[in-house]
Amino acid sequence: MINRFLQNGLQGKYAHYQTDMLFNGLNWEMAGERPEGSHHSVWELLFHMNYWQDFILAELQEENPESPKDPSDSWPGSPFPSSEKEYTEMVTQFLKGLGRATQQASKDSLEESLGGRKRTPADMLMVLINHNSYHAGQVVYARRLIGAWPPPDGDESDE
Template sequence: MNGQFFKNSLHGEGAHFDTAKVFDGVDWQEAGDKTGDFPHSIWELLFHMNYWQDYMLDLLNGQTPKSQNPDEESWPHTPSPESEDEWDSAIAYFLKGLEEAEQESTKDLLEKVVPGREDTRGDCLQTIVLHNTYHAGQVVFARKIKGDWPPTERES
């Protein structure tokens, strides 16, 4: 695997809809809706994706994540964003994280980046790709249930 593989994978190229665009056209007030028995709102999924993407980027940057309880902290306490600004900021943060991961993919993928562990840069990037892909699929499914998929041409 090489850096181009990860860059393409971060966006689902050749496999699925661009991960960076799954939130396009989602209204902030609808982001907290849960339809049917679907367990998470789109807001909850975005929050969770941001948390873990940030966690892995910290590892890639040689930082120790500060979390004491990531399983609990990685989900928001409310199913909806409190404002349009919070929603827009969360999407911008997610996209910024994708860009940071892309930059990491240009570096030595075999470099061990987690002190005291065998994790390489490639391992951490693979975790970001797989985790984001899984939850992006959930976002698409939630939007399909609500009749809000695919985004209109203007949105994507």
């Protein structure tokens, strides 16, 4: 049961727009637009989501990633990607990480602590679900403000 719950949460099922489709149909130039009324561009949100998703996945592999010295380290230096290639690679990185997290959620030992820590894989996956969900809402909001929502292959639903 917990496996299905975590997998559905990672994918955004029954809660909000499908997580793996958030960036569909958005070109790299629009991804860098920081709309009035929004603190971040879609590019900044994607970069930040990747940073922490990769961090949590490294923790799940017991790699002990180093926490950022400054919270701003988890954000890009610019609201714009430097190129279409950089944007495409970042979207691909996000989707691959989401796939890896979903695979982690299918394992049997989700309630056993990792490496003597108090947190379990299920705990860390819930942190990832919450973090991605929070920022997914910001992505939808930013895309609406720049006139890029809904994605061409999706619908208006973000619930």
